[in-house]
Amino acid sequence: MTERTLVLLKPDAVSRGLAGTILARYEAKGLALAALELRTVDEAFSDRHYAEHVDRPFYPALREFITSGPLVALVLEGERAIEAVRSLNGATDGIAAAPGTIRGDFSASNRLNLVHASDSAESANREIDLWFPELGQV
Numbered sequence: 001m002t003e004r005t006l007v008l009l010k011p012d013a014v015s016r017g018l019a020g021t022i023l024a025r026y027e028a029k030g031l032a033l034a035a036l037e038l039r040t041v042d043e044a045f046s047d048r049h050y051a052e053h054v055d056r057p058f059y060p061a062l063r064e065f066i067t068s069g070p071l072v073a074l075v076l077e078g079e080r081a082i083e084a085v086r087s088l089n090g091a092t093d094g095i096a097a098a099p100g101t102i103r104g105d106f107s108a109s110n111r112l113n114l115v116h117a118s119d120s121a122e123s124a125n126r127e128i129d130l131w132f133p134e135l136g137q138v
């Protein structure tokens with residue numbers, strides 16, 4: 001089933017010069033770009049994106065990080081794209097993430113973990129609508 005998913009190459013990916021390397025992995029898997037933009041987001045936008053996390057103890061530091069500099073927001077499209085991207089990304093915690101995954105290869109942190117991806121069809125719809133409202137639903 002063809003799906004779309006929202007992906008963020010977080011500020012650590014951009015500042016470390018890993019955006020192209022990470023994007024190449026998604027493209028090599030066969031996922032197609034449906035949207036891509038360099039953006040810096042403010043705290044209010046972070047609160048909307050991470051609505052389910054705003055009350056978590058780690059959220060203030062996460063918000064400071066995600067608003068700290070430019071990130072790349074993109075929408076990827078392909079067969080079971082949500083699962084494909086999450087599998088390429090690896091576990092949230094870079095230290096626990098398997099080698100061969102993006103986080104497993106390049107991150108040693110559970111906050112500075114380089115990428116975000118939608119975790120379900122519902123969150124993909126919500127997040128794509130938030131970041132790229134002009135794109136519409138598939």
Ligand code: CMP
Binds near residue numbers: 062111112115116117
């Ligand atoms: P992401 O996939 O963007 O979804 C929520 C983010 O919160 C996650 O990636 C991490 O960057 C961050 N996160 C999750 N758990 C923790 C934690 N225990 N400590 C710090 N940051 C976390």
